[in-house]
Amino acid sequence: MLAKWAALCGSIVPLLTAQAPSGLRTEYLSDPVGIDVQQPRFAWVLQHAARGERQTAYQILVSLKPEATTGNQWDSGKVSSSQSVQVAYAGQPLASAQTYYWKVRYWDSGDHASPYSDVARFETGLLSTAGWKAQWIGGANQMRKEFTLPGRPVRARAYVAGLGYYELRVNGHKVGDHMLDPAWTTYDKRVLYTVYDITERLRPGANAIGVMLGEGWFKSRALRMQIHAELENGQTVDAATDASWKTMPGPIQSDSVYNGEAYDARRETPGWDRADFDDAHWKAADLIDGPKGVLSAQMMPPIRVVDTIVPAKLTTPRPGVYIYDLGQNISGVVEMRVRGPRGTRVQLRHAELLYDDGTLNVENLRAAKATDVYILRGDGSLEIYQPRFTYHGFRYVELTGYPGAPKFDTLRGKVVHSDVRPTGGFTSSKQILNQIQRNIVWGIQDNLHSVPTDCNQRDERMGWMADAHLYAETAMLNFDMAAFYTNFLRDIHDVQGADGTVTDTVPHRGGSRPADPAWGMAYPLLTWYMYEYYGDRRILEQHFDGVKAWTDYLRTRSRDGILDYSYYGDWVPIEKTPGNLVSTVSYYWSADLVSRMAEVLGKPADAETYRKLADAIKDAFNAKFLNANTSLYGTGTQTAQILPLFLNMVPGNRRGGVSAALRDDLVYTRNTHLTTGILGTKYLFPLLTDTGNSDLAYELATQTTYPSWGYMVENGATTLWELWQNKTGPSMNSHNHPMFGSLGAWFYNALAGINLDAAKPGFERVTIAPQVVRDLKWAEGSLETIRGTVASSWTRSDDGLRLEVTIPVGSQAAVHIPELGLAPLTLSESGHAIWKDGKYQSGPPGITNARESDGALVVEIGSGKYAFALARE
Numbered sequence: 001m002l003a004k005w006a007a008l009c010g011s012i013v014p015l016l017t018a019q020a021p022s023g024l025r026t027e028y029l030s031d032p033v034g035i036d037v038q039q040p041r042f043a044w045v046l047q048h049a050a051r052g053e054r055q056t057a058y059q060i061l062v063s064l065k066p067e068a069t070t071g072n073q074w075d076s077g078k079v080s081s082s083q084s085v086q087v088a089y090a091g092q093p094l095a096s097a098q099t100y101y102w103k104v105r106y107w108d109s110g111d112h113a114s115p116y117s118d119v120a121r122f123e124t125g126l127l128s129t130a131g132w133k134a135q136w137i138g139g140a141n142q143m144r145k146e147f148t149l150p151g152r153p154v155r156a157r158a159y160v161a162g163l164g165y166y167e168l169r170v171n172g173h174k175v176g177d178h179m180l181d182p183a184w185t186t187y188d189k190r191v192l193y194t195v196y197d198i199t200e201r202l203r204p205g206a207n208a209i210g211v212m213l214g215e216g217w218f219k220s221r222a223l224r225m226q227i228h229a230e231l232e233n234g235q236t237v238d239a240a241t242d243a244s245w246k247t248m249p250g251p252i253q254s255d256s257v258y259n260g261e262a263y264d265a266r267r268e269t270p271g272w273d274r275a276d277f278d279d280a281h282w283k284a285a286d287l288i289d290g291p292k293g294v295l296s297a298q299m300m301p302p303i304r305v306v307d308t309i310v311p312a313k314l315t316t317p318r319p320g321v322y323i324y325d326l327g328q329n330i331s332g333v334v335e336m337r338v339r340g341p342r343g344t345r346v347q348l349r350h351a352e353l354l355y356d357d358g359t360l361n362v363e364n365l366r367a368a369k370a371t372d373v374y375i376l377r378g379d380g381s382l383e384i385y386q387p388r389f390t391y392h393g394f395r396y397v398e399l400t401g402y403p404g405a406p407k408f409d410t411l412r413g414k415v416v417h418s419d420v421r422p423t424g425g426f427t428s429s430k431q432i433l434n435q436i437q438r439n440i441v442w443g444i445q446d447n448l449h450s451v452p453t454d455c456n457q458r459d460e461r462m463g464w465m466a467d468a469h470l471y472a473e474t475a476m477l478n479f480d481m482a483a484f485y486t487n488f489l490r491d492i493h494d495v496q497g498a499d500g501t502v503t504d505t506v507p508h509r510g511g512s513r514p515a516d517p518a519w520g521m522a523y524p525l526l527t528w529y530m531y532e533y534y535g536d537r538r539i540l541e542q543h544f545d546g547v548k549a550w551t552d553y554l555r556t557r558s559r560d561g562i563l564d565y566s567y568y569g570d571w572v573p574i575e576k577t578p579g580n581l582v583s584t585v586s587y588y589w590s591a592d593l594v595s596r597m598a599e600v601l602g603k604p605a606d607a608e609t610y611r612k613l614a615d616a617i618k619d620a621f622n623a624k625f626l627n628a629n630t631s632l633y634g635t636g637t638q639t640a641q642i643l644p645l646f647l648n649m650v651p652g653n654r655r656g657g658v659s660a661a662l663r664d665d666l667v668y669t670r671n672t673h674l675t676t677g678i679l680g681t682k683y684l685f686p687l688l689t690d691t692g693n694s695d696l697a698y699e700l701a702t703q704t705t706y707p708s709w710g711y712m713v714e715n716g717a718t719t720l721w722e723l724w725q726n727k728t729g730p731s732m733n734s735h736n737h738p739m740f741g742s743l744g745a746w747f748y749n750a751l752a753g754i755n756l757d758a759a760k761p762g763f764e765r766v767t768i769a770p771q772v773v774r775d776l777k778w779a780e781g782s783l784e785t786i787r788g789t790v791a792s793s794w795t796r797s798d799d800g801l802r803l804e805v806t807i808p809v810g811s812q813a814a815v816h817i818p819e820l821g822l823a824p825l826t827l828s829e830s831g832h833a834i835w836k837d838g839k840y841q842s843g844p845p846g847i848t849n850a851r852e853s854d855g856a857l858v859v860e861i862g863s864g865k866y867a868f869a870l871a872r873e
């Protein structure tokens, strides 16, 4: 077969050879412009035509020349290593504002070299504060500056920090496609700047920069930016913010994240962002102190418009009141088209809900007005308006004041969020699961706004820490979250106090310091997830002291191993679990994670200290909360059993009893429903699968009566609700809260069966263990991991099971194929028997072993694509 294929392709397709690496990344980003890390880490995806392949050596060339033919900045030489991710740059010290080009090749198991990859690049930002010539300036919401280039520009960059939000314009055009930039940070600790290539926008002679500023989370305006242009004739020109910049209020009358934007097109100042504009009546900008934070490069996917939605429905519940239904709860704004008399005031209000009479229900937005206003220029032309410095969480838009009758295409929904790359997919034969998966993905992406937010509509939209860690794994399975969480972890570190405390929200805007212990768990957990999912050891090094300090703080608040303080605990449950139980579990888990991190980092003393601390907390926990007569923890709630079971805190001889009690409550007392809040819910599903109860987990996941995800779907949800209850009204009942999206990880882990192995993080070792449950006929999941594609797809038939698996080059997997009670059975791969007569049969390439364990055949494989078929003999 192979020979035939090779003959067909002649010499064009290299047969079973190492192919050029692909997907080159620098600090998780593809060709980033503006990074300020001295030793950026590289990653590449290995490609090989043969199965069971790996890298035995690599060579990286880093050069200042785009061809990268030599490594004039770094030639790693042939390095014997299997490492294809997290490889740190080790060449000449990096210079500021410099573009570096790199490529990589590798050697496979037979020591054959691959061709070099395509050339990737990265560009440094300003690596020292001395590079910042610009000063902070303030003034009105438009700023401008002209400058002259005595020659043709060959390379020009803009370095921009504009708070709260900015829009950069050069010679009449918006630069780049970022929106709501820069990311929200603790401005007195850190402000992020963005680097833009503006070479194409500049020209010899007079040039103009115009910057619009919004207030955003900064609640004020401040600009610090500079331009550096290199000319054909070798000259360089700089333009930096200083007192020579001019300022004047523009058309934006007010802007607020929560309340919306008011734009008076009559106040536009045409030509202000072009050269030769008469700004004689503009005022000089003020030199201001600006925020105290250091400037750091923004090294994560920006917020931008990622999609446009055409409304699904237009209704007129009252004369002159038009309601657009986008059919989907989104984060973003609308683009409106309008023509009419000068001064006409058109209003757009946004909401997630309608009243029964079809009018807009804004009660659950609480204080957020979510209202945009546009006042027409009225010069007879078509006016197109899209707000700049706000966003809303909405499905419905109410349009009033529109001149004439609006049409269907008067409005378009613009979906706006951090543009993290979708990397995963899950589908199955069960429709309700697919709908839940869809709502989870929408709910999560709607809530990635430079920080992971709790909701997108009401007067919150903050980085609530429990919400953040609860949907992090699901996010990491569906999107490339590495750069996003790297940034958020630094945000957490930025709020940490000298006493070790972190805060309920990051940046700290609501909630308390110290955080509820279960909220503070975001610090250890996100650090650990970065290690597990991306093999990021540097993150562990960077945050180890911080995570330890948080744990030490909890220790100062504990008494005899019990941590009493708690504000929210297992938040929004059906049945409340005692706060001190949840806090003590969080304290235990923090200590446990510090110990594990210390082990990875080679700090045996810390590993031992925190292991002992965790053990002592566990003993205290069991002594206080475990009722020896009933085998129940705390007040007997599901969450009170789930947390210690999941974390292996239950004494061995009690595990069966506690598990049985939990099962009884779920199945009999609650008629197959959960009573858990956000914490218990997340860990219930992996726990049930680990204890052989995937069928029950599946029943809970596909449940459609209250409380369940299916209940939300049946009630028209297009995202996830904050509450299990179907509530509307003037309080806490957001219809877009992703925290219950934790379930989504279980779809990948259990139903598709894709699991990482923390002992070989970053999917270097994978466990494929699909749960073939109840009436599920097929399921499939796929995942672009940092090492390449991991996929699993199975279909059940009356007398067997087919399973297709993909494992990236350099990784290995244990594939657990459930025997499904078939006996005697055979297992084949691409038509070759690999299990027959109760024994492993060697043969197909890439497969190294098969054994029987716990009602499953466990097949050890290397990289490649495999098609297994299980059948009755």
Ligand code: BGC
Pocket: 454, 455, 460, 464, 465, 466, 467, 568, 571, 732, 737, 739
């Ligand atoms: C937020 C949350 C958060 C909680 C903590 C709510 O208002 O929306 O999701 O975790 O407060 O109390």
